[in-house]
Amino acid sequence: xxxxxxxxxxxxxxxxxxxxxxxxxxxxxxxxxxxxxxxxxxxxxxxxxxxxxxxxxxxxxxxxxxxxxxxxxxxxxxxxxxxxxxxxxxxxxxxxxxxxxxxxxxxxxxxxxxxxxxxxxxxxxxxxxxxxxxxxxxxxxxxxxxxxxxxxxxxxxxxxxxxxxxxxxxxxxxxxxxxxxxxxxxxxxxxxxxxxxxxxxxxxxxxxxxxxxxxxxxxxxxxxxxxxxxxxxxxxxxxxxxxxxxxxxxxxxxxxxxxxxxxxxxxxxxxxxxxxxxxxxxxxxxxxxxxxxxxxxxxxxxxxxxxxxxxxxxxxxxxxxxxxxxxxxxxxxxxxxxxxxxxxxxxxxxxxxxxxxxxxxxxxxxxxxxxxxxxxxxxxxxxxxxxxxxxxxxxxxxxxxxxxxxxxxxxxxxxxxxxxxxxxxxxxxxxxxxxxxxxxxxxxxxxxxxxxxxxxxxxxxxxxxxxxxxxxxxxxxxxxxxxxxxxxxxxxxxxxxxxxxxxxxxxxxxxxxxxxxxxxxxxxx
Amino acid sequence: xxxxxxxxxxxxxxxxxxxxxxxxxxxxxxxxxxxxxxxxxxxxxxxxxxxxxxxxxxxxxxxxxxxxxxxxxxxxxxxxxxxxxxxxxxxxxxxxxxxxxxxxxxxxxxxxxxxxxxxxxxxxxxxxxxxxxxxxxxxxxxxxxxxxxxxxxxxxxxxxxxxxxxxxxxxxxxxxxxxxxxxxxxxxxxxxxxxxxxxxxxxxxxxxxxxxxxxxxxxxxxxxx
Numbered sequence: 224x225x226x227x228x229x230x231x232x233x234x235x236x237x238x239x240x241x242x243x244x245x246x247x248x249x250x251x252x253x254x255x256x257x258x259x260x261x262x263x264x265x266x267x268x269x270x271x272x273x274x275x276x277x278x279x280x281x282x283x284x285x286x287x288x289x290x291x292x293x294x295x296x297x298x299x300x301x302x303x304x305x306x307x308x309x310x311x312x313x314x315x316x317x318x319x320x321x322x323x324x325x326x327x328x329x330x331x332x333x334x335x336x337x338x339x340x341x342x343x344x345x346x347x348x349x350x351x352x353x354x355x356x357x358x359x360x361x362x363x364x365x366x367x368x369x370x371x372x373x374x375x376x377x378x379x380x381x382x383x384x385x386x387x388x389x390x391x392x393x394x395x396x397x398x399x400x401x402x403x404x405x406x407x408x409x410x411x412x413x414x415x416x417x418x419x420x421x422x423x424x425x426x427x428x429x430x431x432x433x434x435x436x437x438x439x440x441x442x443x444x445x446x447x448x449x450x451x452x453x454x455x456x457x458x459x460x461x462x463x464x465x466x467x468x469x470x471x472x473x474x475x476x477x478x479x480x481x482x483x484x485x486x487x488x489x490x491x492x493x494x495x496x497x498x499x500x501x502x503x504x505x506x507x508x509x510x511x512x513x514x515x516x517x518x519x520x521x522x523x524x525x526x527x528x529x530x531x532x533x534x535x536x537x538x539x540x541x542x543x544x545x546x547x548x549x550x551x552x553x554x555x556x557x558x559x560x561x562x563x564x565x566x567x568x569x570x571x572x573x574x575x576x577x578x579x580x581x582x583x584x585x586x587x588x589x590x591x592x593x594x595x596x597x598x599x600x601x602x603x604x605x606x607x608x609x610x611x612x613x614x615x616x617x618x619x620x621x622x623x624x625x626x627x628x629x630x631x632x633x634x635x636x637x638x639x640x641x642x643x644x645x646x647x648x649x650x651x652x653x654x655x656x657x658x659x660x661x662x663x664x665x666x667x668x669x670x671x672x673x674x675x676x677x678x679x680x681x682x683x684x685x686x687x688x689x690x691x692x693x694x695x696x697x698x699x700x701x702x703x704x705x706x707x708x709x710x711x712x713x714x715x716x717x718x719x720x721x722x723x724x725x726x727x728x729x730x731x732x733x734x735x736x737x738x739x740x741x742x743x744x745x746x747x748x
Numbered sequence: 749x750x751x752x753x754x755x756x757x758x759x760x761x762x763x764x765x766x767x768x769x770x771x772x773x774x775x776x777x778x779x780x781x782x783x784x785x786x787x788x789x790x791x792x793x794x795x796x797x798x799x800x801x802x803x804x805x806x807x808x809x810x811x812x813x814x815x816x817x818x819x820x821x822x823x824x825x826x827x828x829x830x831x832x833x834x835x836x837x838x839x840x841x842x843x844x845x846x847x848x849x850x851x852x853x854x855x856x857x858x859x860x861x862x863x864x865x866x867x868x869x870x871x872x873x874x875x876x877x878x879x880x881x882x883x884x885x886x887x888x889x890x891x892x893x894x895x896x897x898x899x900x901x902x903x904x905x906x907x908x909x910x911x912x913x914x915x916x917x918x919x920x921x922x923x924x925x926x927x928x929x930x931x932x933x934x935x936x937x938x939x940x941x942x943x944x945x946x947x948x949x950x951x952x953x954x955x956x957x958x959x960x961x962x963x964x965x966x967x968x969x970x971x972x973x
Binding site: 300301303304308312313314389391392393409410411412628 | 797799801802834835837838839840842843844845846847872873874875876877881
């Protein structure tokens with residue numbers, strides 16, 4: 224398809240999606256009301272209404288909505304391509320994802336039958352009343368969660384990725400030009416340092432960065448004060464695209480919440496608050512098995528973390544509602560995963576009796592709550608926090624735990640990490656491989672969580688600024704390689720996997736932007 | 749304009765080797781797939797669609813036989829080395845769907861008897877490569893018939909006045925004659941002033957006026973044909 228046709232198809236799809244939304248009816252109402260104004264003339268009605276919408280800011284809101292649709296749109300495809308091809312073009316990856324999903328669902332079902340807990344049940348009225356009273360302090364009660372265990376942990380998922388094989392790929396054991404020392408044996412196209420330098424040009428040493436040039440001993444007039452002025456202007460203009468470009472050099476702390484909400488187009492409109500209240504009502508009415516998994520996960524991870532334990536109640540409020548949000552099912556059009564289905568009690572067969580379980584199609588794993596925890600530093604209103612998290616999940620985080628060939632997918636990130644290490648630190652890689660400490664086994668848990676829980680929060684938020692700014696998770700793989708480069712001297716001296724892990728156990732003192740900058744722009748090619 | 753796939757036979761791929769012996773260690777990087785079209789019916793190709801399976805570049809050659817009794821068939825290259833994969837060593841584009849439209853071809857794909865696809869995969873990373881679900885489309889024949897019926901609805905009216913203006917002027921004439929009939933005068937016209945009041949019910953002036961008006965109308969209508 225040539226570019227003209229592709230553009231027409233894209234425009235048609237976006238118009239279709241925006242028709243019937245609340246924004247559409249709001250703009251229509253505004254256009255009708257502006258006809259009362261004296262400066263709207265009949266002869267030039269179209270232009271006058273258009274300029275009114277522009278000056279009153281409605282055109283900007285429409286632009287932001289279109290920009291958001293472009294982010295979650297399916298890439299242009301051939302008319303003969305079936306829908307599963309749009310989710311994931313490679314057949315063997317689709318198969319691997321399907322068998323992984325079957326395993327996870329089987330584990331969930333067996334947990335349900337072993338413990339005798341139904342997948343979903345209606346709460347009795349007394350329990351509903353109790354929960355409504357306790358909504359803001361759910362962390363205080365201590366239910367018995369010892370029988371529950373997480374459905375899977377990142378290391379189980381890593382084993383699945385390691386065993387991924389392309390049946391058409393010649394992976395002979397002979398040493399050749401193509402020998403890859405790492406664990407991922409899929410030949411995906413990943414970018415190397417020269418290409419990354421071009422793509423991430425705003426991170427170079429000549430450009431000011433938050434995270435480097437806002438340090439205490441650098442005078443603020445050199446970079447910081449002017450940068451904050453530009454940021455304030457971007458927020459007042461309410462422009463999503465400008466906010467995304469601005470975020471590439473970092474977001475100032477005081478503007479970060481507004482900038483991220485602008486980039487994700489998470490306006491906290493009354494209908495968003497109402498949607499959140501509806502989900503809350505759903506939580507109070509029904510009890511799902513995955514709720515216990517969420518409780519267990521929060522207790523094991525966020526509650527034990529020095530930075531995030533204060534937000535325990537927020538995490539419950541967001542994650543329990545997230546499990547019931549069927550709007551999340553939309554993202555499965557471009558996610559290689561398929562939402563798991565379960566059958567209602569008593570009706571075992573027939574597709575019409577199958578319901579998606581959990582209602583949002585996402586089964587939480589060990590560490591899932593860490594996706595939400597850093598956002599609690601930015602937003603204290605639950606409905607706003609919820610809508611920002613949901614948008615971040617359907618744009619980025621879902622790629623970290625599903626098998627796909629996408630450039631931001633976890634398989635590509637792992638392969639990119641290993642390739643960067645093998646190309647630029649071959650001695651280190653070889654040494655670690657010899658002692659049985661494959662680097663990916665240490666770095667995988669960082670990448671699956673996008674470093675949440677491993678870095679200190681201000682550094683983590685600077686990293687997530689760049690994820691939003693560049694609309695890609697590649698920077699996570701680059702940071703993982705940069706951390707290994709930083710600690711390479713210590714790592715060359717270790718002699719076992721356990722000691723390698725000990726060297727890399729504590730990342731909380733690291734400053735991410737200098738590491739990334741040095742790795743990308745100071746590495747000799 | 750609708751297109752329908754032609755029933756064609758895709759022959760099994762032939763991998764080319766250098767020399768006589770087929771060695772197992774080196775795999776071929778060039779493969780030829782012949783697609784033969786129904787015998788005796790040269791085709792005007794609209795589009796070729798296929799699903800890739802690890803082919804890096806494809807060349808399309810067409811065997812065309814111009815219409816005529818003794819015209820010899822000749823091979824033409826329609827497209828040379830169209831890249832299907834961004835990087836032959838990696839997965840990008842390896843299992844995607846593609847289509848080649850006639851506007852992308854260097855020669856007009858008309859009166860085609862046979863299509864030959866030459867596939868190249870220079871990387872040794874893959875065990876095999878091929879194209880799947882090859883379909884060739886041509887413009888539908890039934891479209892021509894619908895074009896003919898459309899022509900019938902608009903007959904050629906060269907030399908004749910526009911029917912719309914004729915009918916509107918005839919309407920005006922008819923209105924005039926109605927007016928004439930209602931505004932009858934007793935003024936005589938001359939030679940035709942005859943009255944037969946005993947035998948005929950009609951007043952002779954009325955008959956005269958009516959017949960004159962009808963005579964005028966008939967004359968007018970004959971003048972338009």
